[in-house]
Amino acid sequence: MSSQPESQQDSPLSSKVALFNNVTKSHIQSQIANPFSESQGERGMQRLKISKEEYGRPKAGSLTEYRGKKANIQVYQEMLELCTVIHDEGQPVSKKEPELRVILFGELFNIYTHINDKLVGLMLRARKHELIQFEGEMLFQRRDDHVPVFLLKPLSQIREILVGKQTEIRRSLSPNPQPTGVL
Known part of the structure; x- marks a missing residue:
């Protein structure tokens, strides 16, 4: 027992x-x-x-924040490429301002789809940053081929703006991002 x-x-x-x-x-x-x-x-x-500033944003120093900033750098690069194509392939708006260019959406679509398949999204983003202008909320292939797309600033100024934004983001990148669970 x-x-x-x-x-x-x-x-x-x-x-x-x-x-x-x-x-x-x-x-x-x-x-x-x-x-x-x-x-x-x-x-x-x-x-x-x-706080309102933190809401909807990843934690500072997190891998998510790092990836988002890297994506922004890439988007700025693609916006610069778009503006370069408009500048190189477009026609001067006037003889007084030969740096400001215009191109029809249909022509731009045919040229740019060989470079990138996100043309309309990039155009919306570039318009938000006041780099280009076009009529309407959204442009559609064939229906809006006749709509002119205007470059609002000289390409050198656009390059300076976008490269400056890329540099600013690169400086703010955390050298050693951490997964959110670690923070």
Whole structure:
């Protein structure tokens, strides 16, 4: 027989009660640590407070932030290529300002689709940055082939603006980005 009294031996019921209590304790701890939980114990975390500037943005120094900034650098490069194509293939708007060019959307579409398949998205982004101008919200192949696309600034100025933005982003890149779970 065993040397322990029968009341101290593990019974099937007491082991199940102990298991249930352990699960309950771990659940309570996870709820205390969960900022979205309604229960905030004595040691519970405060509700997540996000400022307007932080909302919808990745954590500073995270791999997600790094990838986003690298993508922005690439988009600025593609916008510069688009403006270069408009400058090289377009016609001068006037003799007074030969640096400002215009090209029909249909012609630009035929030229540029061999370079990049994201022409309309890049055009919208370039218009947002006030580099080009065209009528309408969106241009569609064939329907809007006759719509002129204007370069609003000389190519040298556009290059200076976009390269400056790329340089600014490169300077702000974290040299050693971390996965969000580590931060």
